[in-house]
Amino acid sequence: MDERGGERAFAAALAACRQEGIALTPSRRRILEILACEGRPLGAYDMIDRVAQATGKRPAPISIYRALDFLLENSLVHRLASCNAYLACGHGHAAQEPIVFLICEVCGEVVExxxxxxxxxxxxxxxxxxxxxxxxxxxxxxxxxxxxxx
Ligand SMILES: [Zn+2]
Ligand SMILES: [Zn+2]
Structure with missing residues (x-):
């Protein structure tokens, strides 16, 4: 995804939070922004690297997992079991909604x-x-x- 696409996805995710009355702490917001701007799945350790790059401080894995759990529960992020990675969702759908991920094994593109x-x-x-x-x-x-x- 290009940079503009990532910004749009992040804006859509933030709009979904407002609509649902979901409060994002700065660390949850940062994780959501990293995933939305990436536009493709990232593993938890990739996210630690990104946060370290952005803040100059290396976060503990547990803080990343806690933020991810919150984002997963609120359907702002999905977990891809087959590649153990996370993907932002800007669709604002319910957590129980059936979804299919089409995962390209060559370039890594994922379509929801x-x-x-x-x-x-x-x-x-x-x-x-x-x-x-x-x-x-x-x-x-x-x-x-x-x-x-x-
Ligand atoms: Zn979704
Ligand atoms: Zn491909």
Missing amino acids: ATSESMRGALADLAAQAKFQPRAQVMEVAGRCRTCAGA
């Missing part, structure tokens, strides 16, 4: 997607099993349009 038919299919599937979903996140690995064309 959802669809009405997938939502319906998952709701049916859970209802049949009398299952109450808390998180519905799918990760699809492959090649993005650019890398598939190359």
